[in-house]
Amino acid sequence: xxxxxxxxxxxxxxxxxxxxxxxxxxxxxxxxxxxxxxxxxxxxxxxxxxxxxxxxxxxxxxxxxxxxxxxxxxxxxxxxxxxxxxxxxxxxxxxxxxxxxxxxxxxxxxxxxxxxxxxxxxxxxxxxxxxxxxxxxxxxxxxxxxxxxxxxxxxxxxxxxxxxxxxxxxxxxxxxxxxxxxxxxxxxxxxxxxxxxxxxxxxxxxxxxxxxxxxxxxxxxxxxxxxxxxxxxxxxxxxxxxxxxxxxxxxxxxxxxxxxxxxxxxxxxxxxxxxxxxxxxxxxxxxxxxxxxxxxxxxx
Ligand code: FDA
Numbered sequence: 535x536x537x538x539x540x541x542x543x544x545x546x547x548x549x550x551x552x553x554x555x556x557x558x559x560x561x562x563x564x565x566x567x568x569x570x571x572x573x574x575x576x577x578x579x580x581x582x583x584x585x586x587x588x589x590x591x592x593x594x595x596x597x598x599x600x601x602x603x604x605x606x607x608x609x610x611x612x613x614x615x616x617x618x619x620x621x622x623x624x625x626x627x628x629x630x631x632x633x634x635x636x637x638x639x640x641x642x643x644x645x646x647x648x649x650x651x652x653x654x655x656x657x658x659x660x661x662x663x664x665x666x667x668x669x670x671x672x673x674x675x676x677x678x679x680x681x682x683x684x685x686x687x688x689x690x691x692x693x694x695x696x697x698x699x700x701x702x703x704x705x706x707x708x709x710x711x712x713x714x715x716x717x718x719x720x721x722x723x724x725x726x727x728x729x730x731x732x733x734x735x736x737x738x739x740x741x742x743x744x745x746x747x748x749x750x751x752x753x754x755x756x757x758x759x760x761x762x763x764x765x766x767x768x769x770x771x772x773x774x775x776x777x778x779x780x781x782x783x784x785x786x787x788x789x790x791x792x793x794x795x796x797x798x799x800x801x802x803x804x805x806x807x808x809x810x811x812x813x814x815x816x817x818x819x820x821x822x823x824x825x826x827x828x829x830x831x832x833x834x
């Protein structure tokens with residue numbers, strides 16, 4: 535962790551909430567569903583697709599998990615009614631994974647069932663390493679029943695990822711491939727960025743070459759370049775992949791990818807819990823604090 539990143543994280547509790555709110559506006563649509571709809575309408579008008587994420591801490595109470603699932607059902611109905619181009623991204627711990635795995639499965643199942651009703655799609659986000667096995671199991675179970683209405687995420691920094699991908703390829707999985715955002719121990723995850731990037735490239739090629747649908751989630755231009763070279767090498771049709779980026783990050787790169795004729799989806803988080811979410815995530819992964827700081831003050 536660099537000294538600047540440490541300083542930013544250390545000073546977070548002293549920054550007044552409205553100021554955190556002002557800066558987080560770039561990355562979070564707002565506290566309400568209408569905020570997300572407004573932001574997505576704007577993205578759609580600019581030729582981008584979206585995935586909506588309801589911000590929330592891990593649910594430790596049954597009622598909280600239930601309410602989060604209800605909200606996702608409502609989100610899918612709203613997406614349909616508002617005719618916006620967006621799917622949803624769901625976190626298993628918000629659906630109660632740490633309380634009761636079967637309950638979590640049933641909540642996500644209900645969301646995927648609703649997505650199918652509206653001909654939409656659910657991406658099951660990947661959280662820290664304690665959730666990986668369960669998340670993949672939930673995904674494969676749902677895929678058996680709902681086929682292409684559901685997908686999940688794989689993190690290039692995990693040492694287990696190549697094995698997971700070899701298995702998921704057999705199921706023709708629909709995967710978002712990202713580097714991984716949680717701080718993991720060296721036994722579980724590569725720490726060297728060059729290895730993480732090599733693992734990303736290696737597994738991306740395996741997935742695309744085997745016909746899996748991939749959400750290429752990165753703002754790293756070297757990886758974007760590599761993805762484009764694979765797409766060209768295998769003459770992949772645009773229906774087999776999409777690029778994905780977080781709201782507010784590197785909008786120039788976003789436009790470059792779009793202008794080159796590729797599909798691009800923006801991850802749009804919203805919710806009342808934006809403050810807890812923003813500060814927790816920044817503390818969890820101080821590297822993010824550095825990115826945000828640099829972006830706000832145009833240092834890179
Ligand atoms: P890298 O970290 O090298 O960043 C490249 C450049 O992008 C940086 O130099 C910086 O300029 C900019 N940048 C990156 N992130 C930024 C940020 N937050 N704010 C400002 N600038 C930033 N992870 C996970 O573990 N589970 C998941 O389910 C998901 N889901 C997901 C969805 C989507 C659509 C995206 C884009 C990312 C995720 N992630 C994720 C996060 C992912 O794992 C990873 O941590 C970030 O995307 C950063 O990695 P990059 O590939 O962008 O490279």
